[in-house]
Amino acid sequence: xxxxxxxxxxxxxxxxxxxxxxETSHVAVAAGSLAEAARQLTVEIDxxxxxxxxxxxxxxxxLAALRAAGDRRxxxxxxxxxxxxxxxxxxxxxxxxxxxxxxxxxxxxxRIRALLRRTVDLVTNQLQLGxxxxxxxxxxxxxxxxxxxxxxxxFELLVFLMRHPNQVVTREMIARxxxxxxxxxxxxxxxxxxxxxxxxxxxxxxxxILHTVRGQGYLMGDPP
Ligand code: CA
Numbered sequence: 219x220x221x222x223x224x225x226x227x228x229x230x231x232x233x234x235x236x237x238x239x240x241e242t243s244h245v246a247v248a249a250g251s252l253a254e255a256a257r258q259l260t261v262e263i264d265x266x267x268x269x270x271x272x273x274x275x276x277x278x279x280x281l282a283a284l285r286a287a288g289d290r291r292x293x294x295x296x297x298x299x300x301x302x303x304x305x306x307x308x309x310x311x312x313x314x315x316x317x318x319x320x321x322x323x324x325x326x327x328x329r330i331r332a333l334l335r336r337t338v339d340l341v342t343n344q345l346q347l348g349x350x351x352x353x354x355x356x357x358x359x360x361x362x363x364x365x366x367x368x369x370x371x372x373f374e375l376l377v378f379l380m381r382h383p384n385q386v387v388t389r390e391m392i393a394r395x396x397x398x399x400x401x402x403x404x405x406x407x408x409x410x411x412x413x414x415x416x417x418x419x420x421x422x423x424x425x426x427i428l429h430t431v432r433g434q435g436y437l438m439g440d441p442p
Contacts, residue, residue: 221245221265225272239327292315293312295316297319343355347438361418361427386437
């Protein structure tokens with residue numbers, strides 16, 4: 219089931235969105251502020267619904283930072299402000315779609331379905347990159363049909379890399395998104411997990427798919 223993060227400080231609206239999602243085969247994860255959103259934004263989240271005016275800051279700025287960090291997950295913004303410039307600003311900040319309040323929950327669901335179709339194969343709940351397949355529902359990863367034996371953290375690391383295909387991800391991004399910690403002290407831990415993941419992924423006789431980009435980070439997919 220797709221996991222959706224709802225960042226909205228109006229509690230009644232937040233609850234009704236959550237209820238609707240739960241009733242329609244989604245997993246709703248709620249956040250009432252940007253700080254909470256940052257905590258709840260795990261690698262398993264497939265889509266983000268984002269209000270723009272939040273008690274601890276601007277949803278637009280948060281979104282811009284997310285995009286600057288390379289996060290490409292679909293974001294649907296909710297805004298009460300019905301002006302062209304706000305909508306343009308939203309799309310410029312990296313939103314994939316927007317809805318103007320008040321909106322019908324039915325329309326929200328339709329937009330969510332459309333956005334999710336672009337990213338995850340909803341029938342199978344799978345991510346695919348080259349010969350690597352990740353089954354998000356059953357938490358199974360495989361390469362060339364051969365199952366990979368991964369610990370939780372390595373699985374999450376793989377999901378994160380698969381969601382940033384052919385793109386350099388830095389250790390800082392990994393620390394923040396997978397470990398939910400900030401940077402430096404985690405570099406070695408990340409390296410160890412990347413190496414273990416690589417051992418599973420790029421076993422003997424397989425062309426490497428998880429690359430180290432010197433001085434920058436890692437890249438999964440076609441070598442740079
Ligand atoms: Ca608000």
